[in-house]
Amino acid sequence: MDTARAVWWAGFKAEAPILLGTMPFGMIYGVLALAAGLSPALAMAMSSIVFAGSAQFIVAQLLASAVPALAIIATAAIVNLRHALYSASLAPFLKHLRPGWKWLLAYLLTDEAYAVAIMHYNDAATPLRLKHWYFFGAGFALWSSWQLSTAVGVLLGSQIPASWGLDFTLALTFIALVIPALLDRALTAAALTGGTIAVLAYGLPYKLGLILAACCGIAVGMLVELKHPPPIRRLEATDELPES
Amino acid sequence: MSCQRAEVEQEIAMHIWIIIGLIGLITLAIRLSFILLFGVIEVPPALRRALRFVPPAVLSAIILPDLLLRDEQVSLSLGNERLLAGGVAMVVAWRTKNVLLTIAVGMAALWLLRLLG
Numbered sequence: 001m002d003t004a005r006a007v008w009w010a011g012f013k014a015e016a017p018i019l020l021g022t023m024p025f026g027m028i029y030g031v032l033a034l035a036a037g038l039s040p041a042l043a044m045a046m047s048s049i050v051f052a053g054s055a056q057f058i059v060a061q062l063l064a065s066a067v068p069a070l071a072i073i074a075t076a077a078i079v080n081l082r083h084a085l086y087s088a089s090l091a092p093f094l095k096h097l098r099p100g101w102k103w104l105l106a107y108l109l110t111d112e113a114y115a116v117a118i119m120h121y122n123d124a125a126t127p128l129r130l131k132h133w134y135f136f137g138a139g140f141a142l143w144s145s146w147q148l149s150t151a152v153g154v155l156l157g158s159q160i161p162a163s164w165g166l167d168f169t170l171a172l173t174f175i176a177l178v179i180p181a182l183l184d185r186a187l188t189a190a191a192l193t194g195g196t197i198a199v200l201a202y203g204l205p206y207k208l209g210l211i212l213a214a215c216c217g218i219a220v221g222m223l224v225e226l227k228h229p230p231p232i233r234r235l236e237a238t239d240e241l242p243e244s
Numbered sequence: 245m246s247c248q249r250a251e252v253e254q255e256i257a258m259h260i261w262i263i264i265g266l267i268g269l270i271t272l273a274i275r276l277s278f279i280l281l282f283g284v285i286e287v288p289p290a291l292r293r294a295l296r297f298v299p300p301a302v303l304s305a306i307i308l309p310d311l312l313l314r315d316e317q318v319s320l321s322l323g324n325e326r327l328l329a330g331g332v333a334m335v336v337a338w339r340t341k342n343v344l345l346t347i348a349v350g351m352a353a354l355w356l357l358r359l360l361g
Contacts, residue, residue: 042260049268058306059267069263076267079302083275085295091282099280106276168326169347170352171310172333174303176346179337184318187300194301195308202309202316203306210305217301218294 007130011116018112022053022142023149027058030153031160034062040154041243047150051143052110055079057170075207078214086114091216093121093128100170101132108139111177125148187226190221325361329353 026047033043038060046056053077062072086109094102115136120126160166182188194217201209278287311330312318322328334348340346 024344024347033268038260039257042257042264042310050262050271051268051338052271054303054306055267055271059264061259063263069259071264073266075268077270077274080271080274082295083271084296085264085279085298087275087296088278088287091278094279095282102279103276104278107272110276126263137332165354168310168329169351171307171326171330172347172350173343173351174307175330175333176343177339178303178307179334180341181300187297189316190297191300191304198305198309198311199318210302214298214302215304217305218297221297221301222293226259
């Protein structure tokens with residue numbers, strides 16, 4: 001039991017530097033959720049029920065602009081679809097675990113926890129037997145700090161004026177995550193297509209432009225990849241840069 | 245009157261709780277998907293290939309309208325502070341790959357441009 005605890009703690013500590021980036025993000029989410037008209041209870045609940053930073057930002061914005069429920073849910077689903085990639089990449093390492101562990105680790109499977117967990121799973125020097133404790137420690141570090149920073153943001157929310165333009169941090173965070181991840185021509189084409197279609201189709205009702213843009217971006221990325229396969233280094237799911 | 249309004253507000257809050265609950269369930273289902281199904285079904289190679297493009301396509305579709313559109317119109321002028329600050333942030337992200345630094349420089353650029361503008 002003692003070794004399991006040590007591994008859990010090692011995972012927790014490995015996640016710690018990443019928290020420097022996610023805690024301000026969680027606070028900003030708390031501030032923005034209140035600005036979008038959510039009650040403090042709802043803003044906090046979304047952090048524990050959904051537990052996905054970027055989707056939470058967008059859902060808060062959409063709830064404020066009276067978008068129909070179905071469109072909000074579809075948009076959140078598409079934004080979170082990238083987690084299926086992490087799920088596929090981790091699945092072989094988790095197959096021996098009991099269902100309870102699988103559900104727990106899936107609930108904690110965010111971009112940042114994935115980034116830390118996959119590095120540990122790919123490290124052949126340590127045995128697989130206790131690695132799920134490491135993943136649990138890393139996921140728990142992120143989860144607890146996310147709840148805490150949301151609460152701080154909710155408490156501060158009313159004191160930060162909208163004129164500061166703090167909502168711009170969402171676009172900036174995504175820029176920070178997308179730009180370094182554009183490793184080949186196909187990924188760049190997917191990003192350019194998605195962005196361009198989103199601007200052109202912005203006027204579509206129910207924010208359908210976002211979903212349309214995502215689908216076009218994915219399709220163009222796949223087409224470009226067919227024509228120009230990435231050279232030498234075959235990109236695998238595990239090579240994706242983490243993002244928020 | 246006020247009693248009726250309170251009822252409507254309560255209904256809206258209930259509605260939002262349901263939406264958030266559903267989004268939570270869908271998100272958990274996405275994260276569980278391949279972890280639970282591993283060994284039961286194979287991940288189709290085409291789907292695996294498609295998933296790689298989800299993050300850049302989705303995130304860019306969120307970023308670009310925020311940078312380019314002012315009052316639902318495309319604005320390419322120098323007066324568009326978010327476009328300029330976003331451009332600066334892109335350079336920082338490309339050169340440093342540092343999330344926190346990108347956010348800090350981007351926000352500083354936005355505030356500076358507003359001061360100057």
